[in-house]
Amino acid sequence: MRASASWAIRAVIAVTTVSVVAACGSGNDDGTSASPADGQKLSVVATTPEVADFVRNVGGDGVQVTQLIKPNVDPHEYEPTPADIQAIGTASVVVKNGVGMEKWLDQTIDAAGFDGTVVDTSQGVTLRKGDPDDEEMAEGDPHIxxxxxxxxxxxxxxxxxxxxxxxxxxxxxxxxxxxxxxKLDALDAENTKKFDALPADQRKLVTNHDAFGYYIDRYRLEFVGSVIPSMDTSAELSASQLTDLVAKIKATGTKAIFSESSLPPKSAEAIAQQAGVKVVGGEDALYGDSLGTEGTPQGTYIGAEEHNTDTIVKALGG
Incomplete structure (x- = not known):
């Protein structure tokens, strides 16, 4: 995590810790999570939009969900707010993505005095290798x-x-x-069917940052490169890397660069212009680190993934 972001988190925690700890009481005296009283919903804090959507689908009417990171906000650069600390302090369960995605969460939980259950949803997932140039991504690729x-x-x-x-x-x-x-099995089957209809030599992907590794592996795509050459959006493309990416796009016959909803498209547009390919963005931007606006089809995990697949297949097959 960059020094400025870390300092900001510590400042927020220092300001809010005393008042939040005084209001806490989410667990039993033995440190286990307390069950909700009859008729009350289970109080859950979820970190990312994707995790929050899973929580809503599994919890249904039985849970009250507080989602910390809003749609189209970059989770790699997120800084917790006093409201986040207060929500965690009064919750029974905190659900996170894991694999280093929420670099700010542990100290936020400590500041909140939370003594309930923390669910790391990545447990049991076979992880892709992390980013060797970023110690915070070394644990593995978090875009599971x-x-x-x-x-x-x-x-x-x-x-x-x-x-x-x-x-x-x-x-x-x-x-x-x-x-x-x-429903997730049906989504996977539909994705597979759509990509099977796309010739293998057209399945070449260039994105804003390296967020689609698990998707690429699952559906046998070819990763040509990314505008931000990292799993973390704070990295920057050097002049030599830019030249290499343009050359690789031309050499492989890649048709498009896909921008992402939570990242600005300017760099992608500049590279696309040099490489002579189109940028897929705007309403067609991929959901890499986020979901769409609440209430839209893309505001759900399944809707966002359907959008991504349909957009990629249309752009590469056209």
């Missing part, structure tokens, strides 16, 4: 949700935690998970 089969594992981790924290609704959580898992 871009493979729907990983999303199933993430949702199952949430289901197990909810059953343990709120046993009175255990059967409901289990049923919600089974129903959602079936």
């Amino acid at each position: 949700w871009h493979n729907p089969l990983n999303a199933k594992i993430m949702a199952e981790n949430i289901e197990k935690a909810f059953v343990a924290a709120d046993s009175g609704r255990a059967d409901t959580y289990r049923k919600n998970y089974r129903d959602y898992a079936a």
